[in-house]
Amino acid sequence: MNITVAGTGYVGLVTGVCFAEAGYTVTCFDTDTEKINTLSAGISTIYEPGLEEMLVQNMDAKRLRFTVSPAEAYSGADFIFIAVGTPEREDGSANLDFVESVAREIAEHARGKTVVAVKSTVPVGTNRKLAGFFNPRSGISIVSNPEFLREGSGIADTFQAERIVIGTDDKAAGDKLAGIYRRFGVPILRTGLKSAEMIKYASNAFLAAKISLVNEIANFCEVTGADIEEVALGMGMDSRIGSQFLRAGIGYGGSCFPKDTKALVKLGEEWGCDFSILKSVIEVNSRQKQKLVNAAIGIAGSFKGKRAAVLGLSFKPFTDDIREAPALEVIRQLLDEGADISVYDPAAMGKMREIYGDQLYYAETPEEAVKGADFAFVLTEWPEITAFPLEKYRLFMRQPVLLDGRNCYSAEAAEKAGLTYVSIGRKAVLAEAVAAATK
Ligand SMILES: NC(=O)c1ccc[n+]([C@@H]2O[C@H](COP(=O)([O-])OP(=O)(O)OC[C@H]3O[C@@H](n4cnc5c(N)ncnc54)[C@H](O)[C@@H]3O)[C@@H](O)[C@H]2O)c1
Structure with a gap:
């Protein structure tokens, strides 16, 4: 055969x-x-x-x-x-x-x-x-x-x-x-032929919608004082909802969800069908990717003369794929703001270098990336990154502000370690910081 x-x-x-x-x-x-x-x-x-x-x-x-x-x-x-x-x-x-x-x-x-x-x-x-x-x-x-x-x-x-x-x-x-x-x-x-084609788009649309919905709930948790980790746990115990894909974060990326959701909206238009839910899913995701930089601006005022470390470049762990990765949006925003940027990823550095060349500093370890930084952004939950001890951020950074886009660390432990810690859906500090940035 x-x-x-x-x-x-x-x-x-x-x-x-x-x-x-x-x-x-x-x-x-x-x-x-x-x-x-x-x-x-x-x-x-x-x-x-x-x-x-x-x-x-x-x-x-x-x-x-x-x-x-x-x-x-x-x-x-x-x-x-x-x-x-x-x-x-x-x-x-x-x-x-x-x-x-x-x-x-x-x-x-x-x-x-x-x-x-x-x-x-x-x-x-x-x-x-x-x-x-x-x-x-x-x-x-x-x-x-x-x-x-x-x-x-x-x-x-x-x-x-x-x-x-x-x-x-x-x-x-x-x-x-x-x-x-x-x-x-x-x-x-x-x-049938058409149903198979539709199953793929419908599945990706559903998963993307699940992520954007959880992210919106997480954003609302920040305002109300609820904790998304507890909320997601409670939601996931309902078998109709399921416990997977309920992790709040900095948004979805990759080579599938972003393009497939947009293609489905476009296909709907061609057939006279308005995918209003999907349009919101896409918009929520795009806003989510900007959230942490806005929070950092709320804290710092400006990035001029500041150094930012970005830990995790691939759109998720265990791949070197950076297509539509949140890191691309975060880095673009940071460059626009005039920040000096050091980056670290266990697999995706080569792909990032192809795009940004010597505009970024490519560190060999998380430790080297955060050295002298004012802000550290955690964007991919690689084991090498989640295992990086909180104490080391405080030890090596100039100003230990940690923006955790994947809720890798416990908020209490981060605060105990003496960091200004911003995560998604868990602490009011983010809502306050974003509000300050957008004033
Ligand atoms: N990446 C994923 O996780 C994933 C998951 C499910 C479905 N998909 C879908 O599968 C498809 C492929 O995705 P991918 O991520 O593997 O793409 P990719 O960009 O990684 O690879 C595509 C490959 O096709 C090659 N190519 C282009 N034109 C060709 C031709 N005429 N003949 C032979 N090779 C040619 C390119 O050189 C490239 O190596 C897409 O439609 C994607 O939406 C991707």
């Missing part, structure tokens, strides 16, 4: 490596020659725990290879998984250029009966449109197979997926795809 994966990014690479690990012969194809050269040398191009070891083992076992040749990738494939990006266009809609370009190349090179499974997140109706790229007599069939893995736990999310969605109007193609997933022993949901 020959499997090809088009696109070797966060989804495609994990998919390819995991299918090889499951015993299939896998070819990973990408148009980025540098990426393919690096992968062919047995080096993972993304930070994903456990991935590089698995990649090397499967390359050694001759089950996994990489290529930039579409002919080599597509001509002998029984299954082709499309996992290329669908980034946001300026108007918020999903850019389908990469997906369409893959479909065109498959139409040119695929031989025999090939099942094309679309993992990329695409608006309702896209898969049907893609089917139009293939000659009806070619034997190529299309299946929507949206991806739900989370960066940082991509391998476990693949082998122990909560569900595999297979959406198709072609039952035989759906059966074939379900057949190759059988080895994973995970639940498979069969749906």
